[in-house]
Every structure is written in structure tokens, then in C-alpha cells.
Amino acid sequence: MKDIVNLFIKLIQINSVSGEEEKIREFIINLIKNKKNFTYQIDKIGNLFVKTKGKGKPILFCAHLDTVEPGRGIKPQIKNGFLTSSGKTILGADNKVFVALLVDLLINHQINRNLEIIFSVKEETGGGIEFFPFNWLKAKTGIIFDNANPVGGIVLRSPEIINFYIEFLGKSTHASTPDKGINSLLPTIEFLKKIKIGYSNKKNTTVNIGLLNSGTAINSIPENTIIKGEIRSYDNKNFIYLKNKFKKTINLIQKKFKGNINIKFDGYCPGYQHKKNDKFLKKIFKIIKENKIKPYFLNKSGISDANILNFRKIKTVVLSDGVIEPHTTRERININDFLILKKIFFDLVNFL
Numbered sequence: 001m002k003d004i005v006n007l008f009i010k011l012i013q014i015n016s017v018s019g020e021e022e023k024i025r026e027f028i029i030n031l032i033k034n035k036k037n038f039t040y041q042i043d044k045i046g047n048l049f050v051k052t053k054g055k056g057k058p059i060l061f062c063a064h065l066d067t068v069e070p071g072r073g074i075k076p077q078i079k080n081g082f083l084t085s086s087g088k089t090i091l092g093a094d095n096k097v098f099v100a101l102l103v104d105l106l107i108n109h110q111i112n113r114n115l116e117i118i119f120s121v122k123e124e125t126g127g128g129i130e131f132f133p134f135n136w137l138k139a140k141t142g143i144i145f146d147n148a149n150p151v152g153g154i155v156l157r158s159p160e161i162i163n164f165y166i167e168f169l170g171k172s173t174h175a176s177t178p179d180k181g182i183n184s185l186l187p188t189i190e191f192l193k194k195i196k197i198g199y200s201n202k203k204n205t206t207v208n209i210g211l212l213n214s215g216t217a218i219n220s221i222p223e224n225t226i227i228k229g230e231i232r233s234y235d236n237k238n239f240i241y242l243k244n245k246f247k248k249t250i251n252l253i254q255k256k257f258k259g260n261i262n263i264k265f266d267g268y269c270p271g272y273q274h275k276k277n278d279k280f281l282k283k284i285f286k287i288i289k290e291n292k293i294k295p296y297f298l299n300k301s302g303i304s305d306a307n308i309l310n311f312r313k314i315k316t317v318v319l320s321d322g323v324i325e326p327h328t329t330r331e332r333i334n335i336n337d338f339l340i341l342k343k344i345f346f347d348l349v350n351f352l
């Protein structure tokens, strides 16, 4: 029982903020390299891929090695049955709880089935799993424990997201002679009035302007205004509709504006939706239930490696890991939850 907790404690003490996963990858390789029955490869970006030889259809498990900041020099503590940090850093349970489960499986247990395991990099920042060589994979289904909710949660969907950047380029002049300049703030205000910020026309879509930069002085007309924001949606049709609406709105405003407006979209992240009555999900549901944990579905979630994997046609389901307040210095996990998670994970390995 304590093995998994000890392994976890070792793993979180290895610094691995996004982009600096080398040490933890080496640590895992050192543990697994002399074991028979599986092979490993590292791709160009640093994702570690392990493949076991066994029976049955291959199934994919994917855990990310990186953490957010403050994630250096983590000092784990056990308090009232919880694993926590000293309070100065995160704990790194996101996602090292799952990394520990996978490494423990590889080094301490006999595995009789075909498993494909990705220890991914840069999950928190993007730029990791996207570059994985997908021709290495045979699995058509996958599991990820990377959702901070009580154990038993099955994530049904994740939104698609795109970022937008709009530059309004005018001409500066003194505040007393507005007719001599081109005020870039005016078309910006017009644009902001025409789009709906917050929940959009439909509740399953949100629009956010996160950044607005304009002007240089109180007494001059702002030459340039830049806004940066995102569209986030569970409804692909509405997502495309809004993207086009933004472009059209900009085109209309441009016709009246003497300066220039540029709109650019990037940082696209695909979304996904699973059905409750899908065979794979039903099996997962049953396995959780058999462990005397109440399975439940989650309709809202953040982004994980599953977005890319689903986009790549590997039906990947994200499950809750019992981690509390990840990405904060209060991040923690109950040791009992961790042990229940291990049981569920083993049953998924054996019976999925």
C-alpha cells in the first residue's frame, strides 16, 4: 500500500515544470530500462512512450510529466491523511498521481495485456502531445486520470477553444486636435459593443476579452489598440458561427475606419464529446461501481491531452483523480482516495 505513496513522494520531489521534464523522464527510464516485457521510445519533443507486450486490444494511458509553477523544491508532507506541500509550492499531484500509478504498474506488477503508455511533456503550456508521432500508436481507446474532482468522475466533454488577436491601427495626435489623428479606440468600442462578452448567444459558448492595450498618454489620441481574447465552446456550429461573425464585424467596421484593422486567430484546441451510453464508457462506469465508488458524469472540464488524442481518433476518456485545488499552493490529495484510485486503475488495466 505504502509503495505507491513513496513512489509518488519521490516523483514530486523531482522538479519538472513545463519544458523541463528531462530529469523525471530519466528517473522513470532508469526504473524501467532493465525490465523485460516492454519497450520504450522518446519522441523528438521529449514525450516518453512505453509499450508492453501482452494479450488483447491495446489500450492507451497518458499522463503528463510537467507541472505548473511554483513547482520547484516541493517538500511533501502528510497531514490528517492528506498529502500536501509545505505551502510554498504546488504539490504536483496533477498529474504525478497518475504518473506514479503507471510507473508502479510497470515496475512492481506483472502485466499481461497490450498497453501503450505516453508520459507526455508540456501539457500545461501546450506543445507536447501535439507533436507525438501518432503512427507509433495502435490503441483506439485511452484513459487519462487528470480531472480534479472526487474519484468516480467521468468527463463527457471538453470545449474547443481558439484565441483571437485584433489590432486597431490609427494615428496619434494631441488630444486637442482629434481631427488630425485616427483614434484606434473608437472602432474597438464599436466592436466590443457588437459582440457579446461572457456567455454568448448560447449558454454552451463563452467569449472573453482577457487583454486590452491602448494609447500611451492621457493627452494624446490612442494610435493603436490591441485586444486579445478567446472563444470557448461545446457546440462546434456555434463556434464556427462566432468566428465568422467576428471576421464579418471587423470587415464592416473596417469600411468606416480610416486606419487598419487586423484580426488573427490562433492557438486552436479541439474539443470532444462522449456519449454516456457508449460501450467504452459503460465499461468504465461498471468498473468504478464495482470498486464501491459511485460513478458520475461531468459535463464541464478543462483542457487535457485527451483533446488532442480524441482529435486523433483515439477515444480517450478523462477520469477524476481526487486531487483538490491543483495549480495552487493548497493542492492536496487524500491518501485513501489515492489507494482507491490505484484499485480502480488496476481494474481498468485488467478488465477494460
Ligand SMILES: [Zn+2]
Residues within 6 Å of the ligand: 064, 094, 095, 123, 146
Ligand atoms: Zn493535469
